[in-house]
Amino acid sequence: MVELSGGDPALLRRLNVVSVLRALHGAGELTLTELVRASRLSRPTVEEIVSDLGQQGLAEEVRSDPGTPRSVGRPAKRYRFRTEAGYLAGVDIGPHKVLCLVTDLRGDIVGNARAEVDPAMSAADRLAATREVIERATRGHNLRALGVGTTGVISEGKVVISDRLPDWQGLDLAGELGAGRPYPVLVGNDTKLATLAEHWRGAARSAGEVIYLLVGRSISVGLILGGKLHLGHHGSAGEIGVLRAVGWYGALDRVRSYGPERLFAAVRHGDPEAEAIVAGFVADLATGVAATVLTVDPQLVVIGGGLSQAGDLLAAPLRAELARLCLFPVQVETSILGAESVALGAVRLALDQVESELFSVTEG
Template sequence: MIKVFRADPALLRRLNVATVLRALYGAEELTFAELVKTSQLSRPTVEEIISDLEQQALAEEVGLAPEGPRPVGRPAKRYRFRPEAGHLAGVDIGPHKVLCLVANLRGDIVASARADVRPEMSAVERLAATRSVIEQAVRGRANVRALGVGITGIVSAGKVVLSSRLPDWEGLDLAAALGSDQSYPVLAGNDTNLATLAEHWRGAAHEADDVVYVLLGRAISLGLLLRGTLHTGYNGGAGEIGVLRESGWYTALDRFLSYGDVDPIGAPASSAAKRVFDAARSGDPTAVSVVNSFVSDIAPGVAAAVLTVDPQLVVIGGGLSQAGDLLAEPLRAELAKRCLFPVTVATSTLGDEAVALGAVRLALNQVEAELFSPDDPHAAR
């Protein structure tokens, strides 16, 4: 007996909507004829879908530019995706700052808010500060569809599993803490992993799919991108080389406190590092020696990661990345001595927004899945 399978009309409809919406999303604007050709759907089907998308404010007809040439005859209808129809946010919750970036549905940043916080703050105080920053950043922005959160420590399924820098956050369910009274989903991840994601999205690793990202700031940590996808490991702890005291990462930042008259108790190593880099640029041999010693401390751990994953690129991120080639050049030389193949070393240009930007990308992944997944009955809501 031959079995006949009937197509699910609702599924077919969602597939068609996703196809048209993705075509619009990937272009500045398209004529109706281009939409029909790109989607390979019938004209009546595309007309019906466009009408629905216009009602949902996700698409609109584009008029002729007043200063543009006037075509002969009836002008072709043109349509565009409306990225301003919704918003998403990404927040970086750190020991010293909370930064929230708000983006439209294409990921373009349209607003931000920031607050300074203290490492000794309780979880309750830090969460309150975070909520305030998010509220300030999204104020006046319609239809917030997702929130990404970056936090120091190991994060799994939205919960903080381990956090040495914010120990009272261990066991905290960030999705529940920041999203229980909101209509949008909350997605959380490790700050270094999200910074790695940001580098691949809009940073130095934009054209690389296999990347070792080294965050050098108030702490040292590592993120891995394999085949264009974050590799976080079974427990979410991939790349946590710094927990091995013999790796050299644990005390590497103290090198900067040994320079000049820096008070090792009162000054954070990241602040002392700026003085060292400034002096090294001026040719101070002592400062150059400090930088080289610091690189020698971190190189074995970075080399171990390079030898493990054989990346196209190593990216130096975090606050110390502002040193540029002062760090990249000696690290490149150290890796050349330790690794089987030459590896490119680049420095990030994203500054201290990298984690928040990665959180935006995390939220955007969720929104794009909602918009384009035929399996989601609420797609293109």
């Protein structure tokens, strides 16, 4: 970025502001000299902009600790991006729980709330529980955006297709949770948001092409292509489990009947029956995963959801099966995010919205 002159003064001014704000946001804290260098603007322009950003509450000068030894000469002015200038919330609305995480503008968690819910609960009661959890988690925080993750195919904030929660299909979730709120509410599919979280803060941070496999009470897939979450034309990319021939509908039955924790504990002790169940499950799982691997050619497959806790007891046999079925071996890892992955992905969805507003070259 270089300092601009001529043309539309308001646009040029905004471009310069965005340059300074991006530099400060990316680094967190910079001296004035570092900020001038990073933004490639003149010192007087940068000083004027950081003053304006300070008035907006987005930046502030970092004062030296009186007890810190000072070097000879005038101390360098240092500024920081105010991560507490606003807050974000991410909500996971599932069959068994509602979880809300609250973060600052860097995505660091500052609060949370949770409620256990019943899979048979009506949509009205589930929404009431969700509102109560959001209220508890966000009390005292000035929200700038709310992200929501839930089961089903999601399009424009609405649940287009869903068969896991009563009365959920057709629900305008963004409208229900956004009514009367001064900030945007964005809604996404739970698996896809868990995929987004894994790419942001999890095992897939350095990968451009990722298959995320959510294996818990059901099996579903999310995709990162070219470093971005891939939704597809209808928001249903990766929903290969609907094909009965893939075998995912019944794949979890024997795992559930044995009990996942008990099953993998038995595998650790070399139990032949448990080993056979896991081998059968991996064989069922691998058909759909291999088809996706052959389509996407990913750098990485990440196993998330409850069964990811099995670690290499699940990842290793899947890795071996994919090596047998696919053209090239593929790296298979388990998620490091645990039960917060969907809510964290919802935070990332909200953060993307806020960062888009902060760095937009047009104001308003």
